[in-house]
Amino acid sequence: MGKFIPHPYQQECINAVIERPGVALWLEMGLGKTVVTLTAIGTLLQLGEVDKVLIVAPKKVAEATWQDEIQKWEHLQDLRTSTVLGTAKQRERALCKKADIYITNRDSLVWLAQHYGRRWPFDMVVLDEASSFKHHSTQRFKALRRMRPHIKRVVELTGTPAPKDYLDLWAQVYLLDEGQRLGQRFTQYRDNYFQPDKRNGMQVYSWKPRKGAEEAIQTRIADIAISIQAADHLHLPEKIIEDIPVVFPAPDWKVYQEMQTEKLLEVDSETITAMQAATLTGKLLQLCNGAMYDAEKQTHPLNRCKLDAFGELIDALDGQKALVFYGFDFDREFLQAELKTREKGLRFAVLKGREEADAWNRGELDVLLAQPASCAYGLNLQAGGHHLIWYSLPWNLELYEQGNARLYRQGQQHPVIIHRLLVKGGADELVAKALESKSACQQGLIQGIKALAEEAHHAAAH
Numbered sequence: 240m241g242k243f244i245p246h247p248y249q250q251e252c253i254n255a256v257i258e259r260p261g262v263a264l265w266l267e268m269g270l271g272k273t274v275v276t277l278t279a280i281g282t283l284l285q286l287g288e289v290d291k292v293l294i295v296a297p298k299k300v301a302e303a304t305w306q307d308e309i310q311k312w313e314h315l316q317d318l319r320t321s322t323v324l325g326t327a328k329q330r331e332r333a334l335c336k337k338a339d340i341y342i343t344n345r346d347s348l349v350w351l352a353q354h355y356g357r358r359w360p361f362d363m364v365v366l367d368e369a370s371s372f373k374h375h376s377t378q379r380f381k382a383l384r385r386m387r388p389h390i391k392r393v394v395e396l397t398g399t400p401a402p403k404d405y406l407d408l409w410a411q412v413y414l415l416d417e418g419q420r421l422g423q424r425f426t427q428y429r430d431n432y433f434q435p436d437k438r439n440g441m442q443v444y445s446w447k448p449r450k451g452a453e454e455a456i457q458t459r460i461a462d463i464a465i466s467i468q469a470a471d472h473l474h475l476p477e478k479i480i481e482d483i484p485v486v487f488p489a490p491d492w493k494v495y496q497e498m499q500t501e502k503l504l505e506v507d508s509e510t511i512t513a514m515q516a517a518t519l520t521g522k523l524l525q526l527c528n529g530a531m532y533d534a535e536k537q538t539h540p541l542n543r544c545k546l547d548a549f550g551e552l553i554d555a556l557d558g559q560k561a562l563v564f565y566g567f568d569f570d571r572e573f574l575q576a577e578l579k580t581r582e583k584g585l586r587f588a589v590l591k592g593r594e595e596a597d598a599w600n601r602g603e604l605d606v607l608l609a610q611p612a613s614c615a616y617g618l619n620l621q622a623g624g625h626h627l628i629w630y631s632l633p634w635n636l637e638l639y640e641q642g643n644a645r646l647y648r649q650g651q652q653h654p655v656i657i658h659r660l661l662v663k664g665g666a667d668e669l670v671a672k673a674l675e676s677k678s679a680c681q682q683g684l685i686q687g688i689k690a691l692a693e694e695a696h697h698a699a700a701h
Contacts, residue, residue: 243274243312248467253279255465257288261393261415263369265466268398268555268626269479269656273308276365276394277315284318284339289363289392291341293351296367297555298324298344299548303484303663305342305367323347345371345379352382359389368555369395372414373407375425380410387417398555400466405453406433406446412460420459432456478647478655482671483548485527485662491542495526495665500695508692513681516688520634523666528631530569538569546577548660549630553581553606560604560624564611564642566631574608574630590614599623611642620645625653630660632670636680 245253249271255262256279266272283289294305301324309315321338323330330347334354341361343351352359364383366372372380372395387393393415402408409428412421422428432455433446487495502522506515525531529542553561565571571589578587587606588595590613599607600622607623611633614620627646633639647655661667669691673683 240313240316241311243278243314245275245278246271249275252465252467253282256280256394257282259463260391261463263395263397263411263415263460263464265397265400265402265464267400267467267559267656268658269481270467272367272396272398273305274312274315276396277305277308277312277318279394280340280363280365281315281318283363283392291361292339292363292365293361294340294342294365294367295345295348296342297371297551298346299485299544299551300367301342301344302486305340307484307663323351348379349382352386355386357389359386362390363392363394364390365394365396366414367396368551369397369411369414370399370407370557371554373410375410375413380414383414387414397557399557399559403558405448405456408456408460412463415463420463421456477651478643478657480657480659482659482661483552485545485548485660485667487542487544487662487665491544492664494541495662498526498531499523499666499691500698503688503692503695504699506692508689508696511685511689511692513685516681516685517634519688519692520666520670520684524631524634524670525567525569527662527665527667528567528570528573530567530573532567532569538572540569545630545660545662546573549574549628550577550581552628552658552660553578553585556626558605559626560599560602561606561626561628562599562620562624562646563606563608563628563630564614564633565608566610566633570630571608571610578606596620609645611638614642614645618645619648619650621648621651625651625655626658627655628658628660632659632661632667632674634670634673634680634684636674636677639674 252264252275256276264272264275280292296305301322306320306322309318309320318340319338320340320342321333321336323333323341323343334341372383374380395411395415406429409421409425422431429446432449432452434449435443436447437444502519506519522531526541527545529545530538530540532538563574565574578585585606586604587608588598588604590596590607590609595607596618598604599620602623604623625646627643643657659671661671669687673680673687676683
């Protein structure tokens with residue numbers, strides 16, 4: 240458990256959340272939005288300013304991210320949470336639990352609004368990844384708009400430092416100030432600041448900002464939107480690691496554990512060699528990634544947990560470019576299929592050689608998929624972006640460090656943000672721990688696998 244000492248920019252954000260009834264934090268991912276918000280919530284609860292807080296997040300984030308963050312910091316230990324997910328019965332039970340913070344996913348919002356109606360109990364609402372409330376025509380926006388008069392404070396968090404499309408701002412700002420700054424109605428906002436772009440007769444297909452409109456909008460919302468780019472904060476570390484917990488639902492976790500035990504019983508826990516530890520780790524990492532190979536190298540899909548978490552991460556990056564490292568061939572296939580389902584216009588490629596590397600460095604790709612082993616030593620990819628996602632961690636320290644060095648090197652203009660998708664309780668965490676004890680990476684891995692194997696043999700014996 241750590242002691243939280245906020246950076247100056249984090250303190251600025253904490254103060255803003257405490258002082259203002261509506262505030263948007265446009266903080267690049269990895270800059271600590273979660274701990275900043277929780278710190279402010281803790282203070283507001285202590286001051287008696289708020290009583291019940293609702294956090295609305297993407298599903299995989301709602302399962303573990305906020306809960307994990309609370310466990311990490313000493314000053315947050317008194318915060319009680321209840322996770323409102325699952326069937327209607329499970330959600331109702333979670334709402335009855337006495338807590339300070341209730342965490343739910345976006346799809347449950349409409350249900351919550353119907354469930355409570357005018358008896359809405361949450362006086363503070365946090366929208367994690369607020370850009371999913373950018374369309375004023377969606378059910379989730381309408382549900383929250385109806386409840387807005389019952390809410391004292393709204394905090395919106397976005398993982399991108401600036402809006403991609405100013406037209407999308409109206410709905411988000413409306414939820415902060417009920418229309419004071421950008422108008423009561425979307426059409427009014429659109430007509431004030433935009434003009435038709437592509438049209439066919441009377442039908443307008445797209446709108447473009449009028450001259451000076453973007454600056455005018457920024458000025459109007461400057462007091463409630465705090466935009467911080469990693470690059471603006473020179474005292475920031477050059478490399479930020481953000482671990483994203485991935486939770487397996489109970490049935491999937493049971494399958495994982497059964498398969499893990501089966502694999503571990505195949506070796507003698509006393510005499511595990513480095514080779515055996517590596518092979519076993521490889522098999523367990525496959526399970527973490529939701530599939531496994533059989534003896535004939537055929538793929539057997541198990542679950543989509545990590546893939547869903549990856550999809551949410553890509554959404555949260557909202558157009559910021561990412562280099563993604565995967566471990567297995569089936570990962571590449573799954574990831575390509577997943578990226579194809581994203582909004583049209585997302586450009587991605589698998590790194591095969593110079594051609595893809597050059598396209599990435601020229602800014603022509605949003606996502607570049609790569610196998611760390613195939614990333615040649617001298618390959619410079621730092622011009623293409625500063626977000627790196629480890630979909631699967633390699634247990635080989637050299638591969639891991641070489642992988643990070645593709646972006647984290649001379650010529651990189653921004654702090655590099657490394658996102659690691661880690662299955663809670665799974666082999667991912669074992670590998671992450673081994674990588675941290677740098678020099679003893681292989682030793683750490685053998686020790687970890689040994690302990691698991693001993694446990695499995697012990698359980699089997701009883």
